[in-house]
Every structure is written in structure tokens, then in C-alpha cells.
Amino acid sequence: MRIQILILASALAATGAHAADWRDFSLKTSAGALGEFSATANWAYDHNGFGHLGQGVDAAAFDDDSAWRRREVGVAFKRKDVYELTVQRDLEAETWMDVSVKLISKGLFGRDLGALRVGQFKTPVGFDAVGASRNTPFLESALPAQATYAGRRLGVEWSLQRPAYLASVAWFNGNDLEGGNAGSTLAGRAAWVPRNAKGDVLHLGLTASRERPDSESLRLRARPEVGLTGVRLVDTGTLAGVDTVQRTGLEGLWIRGPWSVQGELLQVHADRAAGLQDVSGNGGYVFGSWVVTGESRGYNGYAGNVVPSATSALELLVRYSRLDLDDGAVRGGRQSDWTLGANWYLGRNFKVQANYVFAHARRGGTLRDPEAFGLRAQVQF
Template structure:
């Protein structure tokens, strides 16, 4: 699938080059160029530096370093189409690479938007939230374990005043050349309240993944597989306290999720219930994983979390000194089922965020994890901070 990314990048370059002689203006920050035909070309990025210190048992190694080095570009003609190429140079992985078309322009009426390319599969609300917009520094443990990530495919989205619908089909490998197979996904949400500072979002999502086996360069055949696991609240450690190990051979994976968002002025809540049902071959017992989280936030400076297109974004500071937020989250994950002893983990995360400007964000988290696997209990504690610049 790498040619898709290169092709999309070529689209950007050619689209930006065509109207270059008709350029009307340039915006210094965020870097944006607007041309006479109303096409906009913008650079986008997200850079985060983290530091984590550990206590409790097991005593993990303190660490610090870059968490994200994301950089890319967007091209947009409002009401007609938009496209994006985005890459994380820290993890050396492709992020969003897509082109999206607005039906209103092409058909004369709104029957949704069609997106083609490499994108997130829409099961797991916190997982599909932008990495720059997380209230907490890391995803909740059930999202880490169950959320599928990005795949290459086609997705249709229709947003109305009080409802949101998404359908997607994805196939082949991802842009890293991994995870061969097909996935079909659907998401629907009811939004009886959808105004600035007053939101109620209730949704359901489901997908079916049919993973495929593969053969390496030496002709060795590998069965289709699945593996669910989660880190204890920070990506600055490779330790996983809960881990199913390989569940090969796998026939298919069904993921389901219930999601909710409530925003009322400076106070908000968000929660999810997630489940993965893994059907295995060769007479092996099927496996089920379950988890969920509930999070709450309070913006002390009076702003509201931003809600748009079925998801949340960073608040926009209303004062020169920025916006200050306090947040708490409880999450739980169960990877024990039958003969598979993946373990159980529950975490408390307490956070403080300072949005200095719309492009600069400081975060601090305290995580208290409790995991039990094969009769052994681990109770690590993490204090972590992040400095983030995004545009």
C-alpha cells in the first residue's frame, strides 16, 4: 500500500503547484496558503516531549524523550474536497493519508462525504480522537487493547443535526505492510443536543475483521493472528502488565463499542464500553475481551470542550493566560477468558492541562495502575508530564 501514500503525496504537490501563480495570500501561523480559486494548502504537525517517573511495584525505569513527531500537509477546497498526508517520524509510521469528497457539490444535495485512503477504523471513540486533542496523555487501557487502528479503504459519513452515520470497508495491508485482511465497520450516533457548550452524544459502533495469514521472504507460512495488550498508562515503557500473547490461528474478530459524550459549559464527561470477540480455528476456544472507561473534566477558566463531527477537540482559550483543565479517568480491562490468562487491569488517571494558546499545551498525569495476571499482582504508579506544540 505504500504506492497509495506516494500517489496521495503527488496529488498534494501537483494541486499546490497548479495555482501557485494565482496565490492571493499566505498565513504565517499556522502555515497556510490560499489561492485565487479558494484552494487552501496548509502544513500540519504535532510535536510532544514526555517525561515519566515510576514508583510502586514493579519499579519500572524512568524515561523521557519525544513521544510524537508528526508532520504533514492538507489541501482543501471548502465544500468540494479535502485531502491529507500525515506521518509520525518518531514511530516511523504513516498516519492519515486520504482524499475526501463532499456530495453536496457533486450531486447537488447532501448525502454525506466519501473518503478514500488510509484512516482510522471507527470503533473506539478515544482511539479516533486526534492525538493532539487527548485530555489524557495516553489512551485508556481498553482502547489500547481493543481499538484496531488505521486501515486502507473507503468510508462514507453522513452528519445531520441530530445524528451521525459511518460505514467503511477496508482491505489489504496497512501502510506499514502489516495486518493483511479485510474489515467492515459501522458507527451511528444520536446527538439530541449539539450546540457550543451543550452536547449530548450517544453512539454505537461495530466491526468485523477477517485477518489473513502471510508468507515471509523465506517461504514460511504464518497463520492469521491477534494479540491484545496494554501499557500501564505511559508509552515511555515497553512493559505490558496484561497481554494475551498470540491467539493464532484466528478466523475473525468482532469489535463492538458503546460511547457517550456529555458537555455542559466547562464540565464534561465521556465514556465507552468495548468488547472484542475472537473466533479461533483448529478447535481452539474462542476468546472474549471486555473493558471500558469513564472520564470527567472541568475547565476552571470557563471554556468548553469543542465538539465537531462526532468527536471532541481541544478547548479554545478565552483569556490571554490560556485555559486550565482538571480531569480524572477510571478504566478497566479484562483479558482473562477460559485457558487464556491475559490478565486484568484497572487504572486511575488524574490530569491537569494548561492550554497556553490554541497551539501550545502542557499536560501532567498521575496514573495508579493495578494489574493481576497468573496470580501475580502489580501496582505501578506513574507521574508524567508533556510539552506539546501542534498546528
Template sequence: MAPAIATAADAPRNDYDWRTNWPTHYVFADGTDVGFSLKYQYDLDRFSNDQGVYEDAQTNRRKEFGMFIRKKGVYDGTVVFDFQTKTWLDVFFRVQSKALLGADYGALRVGFMKTPVGFEGNTSTGSTSFMETSLPMQAIYANRRLGMDWALTRKNYLVQLGYYKGGNLQGDLDGRMVAGRAAWTPLNSPGIVLHLGGSLSRESPQGTTDGRGHYNPPSVRLRALPEAGLITQRLVDSGALRIAEHVDRRGLEALWIGGPWSVQSEYLDAKVKLRGRPAYDARGWYAYGSWVMTGESRGYSAGNVSDVVPKSPWGALEFVLRYSTLDLDDGITRGGTESDWTLGANWYLTKFLKLQANYVRATSDRRDLRIDPHIFEMRAQIMF
């Protein structure tokens, strides 16, 4: 009897296609799949019309390495570390209820993972249509936290609820958070998708005591880069908002995919309750369109999008245009306003190789200081 093992090496030599089959994992006879993942990005940024604020740069953007184990319909677990920023990313274990209870009541996950507020923020950083996330997503999205969540995914809807406590694996962001996300997908088939959703969360930050015994009261800071990843100077920044009792985040999201065309948009806001002061409000939104010139469609599964998978030996070519805006001015806090137009092109050479180019035209105003940089970016990416 032939062993029930599936690897790329099992295929006959004349059927092997390096564009789609990379032997990065091993499937055992019982269906247990063990492997490793890699995401490497090298970026080039060029700036003009920036009043000398930014310096041209080219270097690694991400060097992520991970390992996983999974068994379809039963469980999955992963550990990922970014050696470029020296930070932990996803570190979690998830179990499917059907394997334990005999019926599908969703999946339970524990560990360090992304919170469910923010559509674009929950898209893999290797599968985004643009090189960097939009302004409101950078400022308002809560990113990863330690905790647990439950998700129920169906063809026409999804629901996700999470509770997080203990900050992150870098030792920051102490406090607790509850969050939820729901979406309706009346159209959900390959190449034809309509996704309408919303999300809510409340985070209660905690103060910290440093090594010298100095107490830092709980605070919240909202800020964003001008959609370029190799810089640190931000054009809009609320500064530390103290003393923060809690921050409420809200989001509305929409996605339509019709063959090679797609439109995605999202609105996000945050209300920070401050002790002894009026609450601080921040808000922003983005919208973008995508056209895959070679005819493929953007991927969609379980409430999220994925890269275009090329059908031609020459790959797939996608053109994208995005507008994003963020307002961090409220009351006495003058965090500034910024709006960005981004024009981009993505060349998916294979399932694993992608080249990206973005041109960003940013317009900002903070405390009557106006800086309007023009940014040209390129990226080469390997991901599996």
C-alpha cells in the first residue's frame, strides 16, 4: 500500500512546477502538517518636496520566520518572529470545536494574535495591496494582544469575539481589552464577493512602573507615518494622552470583488476617555480600487483578503489607487490632519514572489506646520 504522505517531492519530475510547489512543509499519514514560513521584504524609499525631513533609504523591511503545526478540521498552532524589528508576531494555538464536540460551534484560539478591530490591519502584511497600511489603520488599529478569541465562520457571515489581558510579548501595552467583529457576506464565491462588516472594542490601559520605581500613568498615543515604512518621523501625532481610563474603537468595513475589479473601504474612529478632561476623538477613513489587468481576482476567505494567484507563466499584474485621511485634532490636542493619495502596481511573479511599487503624495497640517512629501517606494518580497 502506498504511504499517505503528500510532499512536493512526491510529484513526478516532469510535473513539478517551481512556481507553485515549494517543499516547505511535510504532511504525515494521519494528516498532521508540520512546516515553516518565511516572509522577506526589501524596500527602497525616495523622498522629495519634504523640506529635508526625510532621508532616502533602502534596507530590509521584514525578516519573519515562523513554524507551524496543523491538522485540518482539528487544530493549528504557529510561532512567528521578525528578526528585522526583533519582535514577536503571531504566537497562538487554535482548536476547532467540531473535533471536540462533534458539531461546529466555531474555533477557540489562545495566545498572542491580532485583535479583530480593523479589516486592513488583519490582512497579512505580505498580502496587502499597498506596501503600507492606510493612515487611520496605523493610528487606530490595536494590533496584537495576549488573550483569547472565538470565531464562527460561515459562507454568508462571520462573528469574532475576543478578550485580551497582559499587553503584548514585548512587555508593552499593559491592560485589558474586549473586542468583537461581525460581517455579512451575501456574495461569497471565487471572484465574486460582497463583504459588509463592523467592529467594536474597549481597551482599559494600565499604568507601569519602571526599573527606578517611577510610575507612569496609563496613556494612549495615536499616530501614523506617511505610508512609508523605512522612516520614523511622523507628520501627525496625538502625543501621550494622559490619564487614559479607556479607549473605544469602532470600525465599518466594506469589500466588493467582481472578477479582476475590486473596491475596499473602511472607517475607523477612537474615543479616549481622559480623567478630569473632555474625551479625545480621532477619526479617519480610506477607500481604494484594484484592477488585475491579467484577469485574475483577489483572494478572499474567512473574512479576509489574500494575494492574487497568477495563472500565467509571466505572472499577474495589478494596479491600485487609494485615498486615506486621518484627523487627530480635537480640543486642545493638536495632533494634526493628513491625507494621502497612493498609486501602486503589483507584479505577482509566482505564488511566492511579488514586486511592488507605490507613489504616495501626502498632505499634512499640524500646528500650522505643513509638510507635503512625495514618496516613491519599491519592494521585493518572498513569502511562503
């Protein structure tokens, strides 16, 4: 019932904001020469169901559930090519998201030397995890993206984007706004984009980071690509004595009309002190997408949602992902998933997603191969 109320309220807001076209609404107002003020939101309500639990799984551990997955709200104040102020919070997770100021050299100095961002934002390793949550093609990030993603931190970043390439370097120091992720991290991202037009994209990128965690600990794990469960089929447990953590990724995206292919190879390596064994985890994923109604996936450094050319658009997807967290005496397990997906876009603001996940995990001597169904209703502006 709550999701119907949310959608109805959003539709009414849309009518007041842009009555001319309910399929594309936003809440914006002009501040004259100072720029533009806008309110943003991304609310997603999920249902997860589990079946064919197979061997080695406690059935009670996988409870069917329906709940809010995200209730993100935010405000932004920007002046084109000069500055952007962003404040976002997830009311469901009770955490701050991006809280930052971006200064754009083109508007400030008359020459495009890139942009400087200060505040809290995502660390860049993980093409699948670092893009905006409203644009996720599947309900959850792929297994290796979950395990390697370092979250948001307080820091400073310089970035430069050109039609044929992009680059960024960031330094994070301290912690996040919740008091977690304490330590320092140096990170960078670079990509070559030899084809960059609407419906015709080729993106090849490299990301890397080096972290010194104050906690001197690390835990690598992943959910089975649905979000309303606390079960992790692969999990290293807490690794103590960690001096540094290196994360690296190779990312690729190809879009050609209604077809697209995206993939990553990701690795995380923990250097440990006091004679403790160093630990590595690695994995990858690849997925294909076909927009049945003929539109293309969006792109602006990261892949975006499909924008219907008429009232709605339908996208079909299939993904394979794998994650290996076994390394010497650390037996975190190995898992591979196949996921079938369908996305229905109603204008720019509404999206319905359905996923069916076939998981296969082995940890120690135990095999677990549950299947999971996920359904999401999402409204965003």
C-alpha cells in the first residue's frame, strides 16, 4: 500500500511542477543569476522471495520480505558550468549520501581545466557500484562490486571529462559523516571513450585505490544480488592486522542502439602486519541488455537509465557474476550467479524492475544454491 501512496503523491507533485507532461517531471525553481535550486528523490520499494534452497541452507535464514530498499532525498543548488552544491540523505538507511561542493573551472576562469569537488562522495573503484543508485540496471550490484566497494568518504577530487576520455584523482582522509571508514585513501580513475554519441558508446576504463584503514581491519562479503536479506553466502569474516588495502578494476561498456554489454574485472588485496597472511579476493561480471522498444541506455561517464521515446520502454537483461574469496587459510568461499532481469520505464520518473537470481556458492565443504526473485517499484526525480 505504501508504494501506491508514494507513486500517487509523486504524480500529484508532478502535476503541479510540470502539468504539460507527467512522464518527465522535476521540482526546480530559478534563483536568477545565482543559478537553480532543485529537490531530488529516489524511493524504491522491494519484494524478495526465495526458493529451491538446495543443500546446506537453513530455510529460515532466507525469509521472504517486502520493504523499502531506498528512501533517498536531496537538494541541489547549481549554476551551470560554475558550481554545484549537493546534499543527499537516505532516510531508510539513516545515512548521509553525497554532501559536497563542486567548483567548475570553465565558469570560474573561462577555461576548462576540470572540476574540483570537496565533501563526501563515493570512492571511484567499481563501475557497477559507483554510478547513481537510481540508474542501477539490476536490483543490486554484482558480487565483486559489492565486495570491493569502499563506500563514501570525506575528501577532495579533481576530475576532467572530454568527449574521448575522462580522468579523476581523489584523496580521502578522516572518515565518513557517520564516523565510519576512518583512514586515508588515494584513488584514481581513467577511461578512454573512442565512441561517445547517443546510442553509440565504447568506454574502456581503469580504476585503482590504496587505503590505510585506521581500524586495521577489513571484511569482504556479498549478498546474493538481492538486498532484503542479511545472508552472505561468501564472507571472509573480519581480517585483523590490515596495513593497506589495494583495490583495482578494469571496466568496459559498449552501447550500440538498443544493445549494450557491460563488464568489470575487480580485485582487492590486503597487506597484513605481524606475520599474518596477506589476503586477496577477485571476481568479475558481464551482462548484456536489449531494449525491446528500440531506445538506448544513457551514458555520461557512467551508464544511465533508458529514457522512453514514447510513453514507456522495456529492457531485458542477463548477467553472469563471480567472486572468489578463498586465499590460503582464509576460506571466504566462492560464488557465481546468473541473473535474468527486466526493466519497465514509464517516462523518466518511474521504473519497475524484476530479477531472478540463480546463486551457486561453496564455502568450506558446504554447497549452497538458492534461487531468489526480486521485484522493485521505483520513483525518482
